[in-house]
Amino acid sequence: MKKLIGALVIILFYSACKSNKTPSALPILGNREPVTKTVDGKTITDTVYSTIPDFKFVNQYADTITGKSLDGKIYVADFFFTTCPSICPVMHRNMLKVYNEFKTDDNFRIISHTIDPKYDTVPVLKKYADKLGISGNTWWLLHGTKDETYQIAKNYLVSVQEKNPQGEYIHDGYFILVDKQKRIRGTYDGTDPAQVTKLIADIKVLKAEPDQVGAK
Amino acid sequence: MKLKFITGISLLLIVLAASCQSDEQMEFNRYYSGGSVIYLAHCQNCHGEKGEGLQALIPPLTDAAYLKNNKTSLACYVKNGLKGKITISSRTFEGEMPAADDLSPIEIAKVLTFVTNSFGNKTGLINLQQVQANLEKCH
Secondary structure (H helix, E strand, C coil): CCCHHHHHHHHHHHHHHHHCCCCCCCCCCCCCEEEEECCCCEEEEEEECCCCCCCECCCCCCCCHHHHHCCCCEEEEECCCCCCCHHHHHHHHHHHHHHHHHCCCCCCEEEEEEECCCCCCCCCHHHHHHHCCCCCCCEEEECHHHHHHHHHHHHHHCEEHHHHHCCCCCCCEEEEEECCCCCEEEEEEEEEEHHHHHHHHHHHHHHHHHHHCCCC | CHHHHCCCHHHHHHHHHHHHHHHHHHHHHHHHHHHHHHHHCHHHHHCCCCCCCCCCEEECCCHHHHHCCCCCHHHHHHCCCCCEEEECCCCEEEEEEECCCCCHHHHHHHHHHHHHHCCCCCCCCCCHHHHHHHHHHCC
16 A cells, blocks of 8 residues: 555656646647658658748848848747837837847847838837837848738738727737747737746747757 | 723824824825726836836836926826927936826826826825816916
């Protein structure tokens, strides 16, 4: 009997340890489809994950930024506008924590798309960046046409909409984590400090994944 | 007998004093706690949980001297918004605070009482009558 209890205790301890362990890999989000192809005469089935398509925007330094600019980089994307009175300040207060954590890592980027390109011109974005206290190339504020921006938002599973009757833009405050293969690996409520803490932890997990370490 | 009488009187005085104080204190508490809820809904996103603001974009609410010197204008700032250059804690801010014209005078009084008595500020009660008088003089 005593032995049995002892064994039980060991099992309990073991399972407790196991469940507390941080995950060694993040899930891959978005649509996926099986693709069957023939390699060396054998038919194999592969899973193809949806990825962020190529794009072309301009950052706060008036540099052109494309999908290629993010090759070999893990990045976080969000959508905002500089005159946003509601959730943007709290989002970027939280995003600053992510920026400060990874600003020395050249394989990491933050991109913030403005959804009000008419007002948020490149000089306005630069001024916003200066006042936010960000410099260098870790955090890009991206300007593009409304159509392009709203189109790419769909790829990030984020909703942004035209102004509502009160003259406010509607957008959700999500931070989207994208890996070096341009697959979505996590979405986080950017207005919630706890979720942003999780994002920072998840970026560290993602950086250590084998297919991220080697990716160019 | 005499002792009992004196004890009774002094007890009564203590109770009276305590309740006098608590009348004022209760009014302040009513404004302050109501104001904290309004702050959360209308101000905190920009000005922060601790009134810290956001870098050089949004001014903090911790400049006690500014709040004191502009005490009679604060209601107008909340009601009509604020635009242009201001100096807070010897730093210049130049942005635009949106108007909170959906707030009633009593709500403005509550939120101002909360802000001017939080984050290290201690200005005391700003009541409905003061806010109403200040709002009449908005530019």
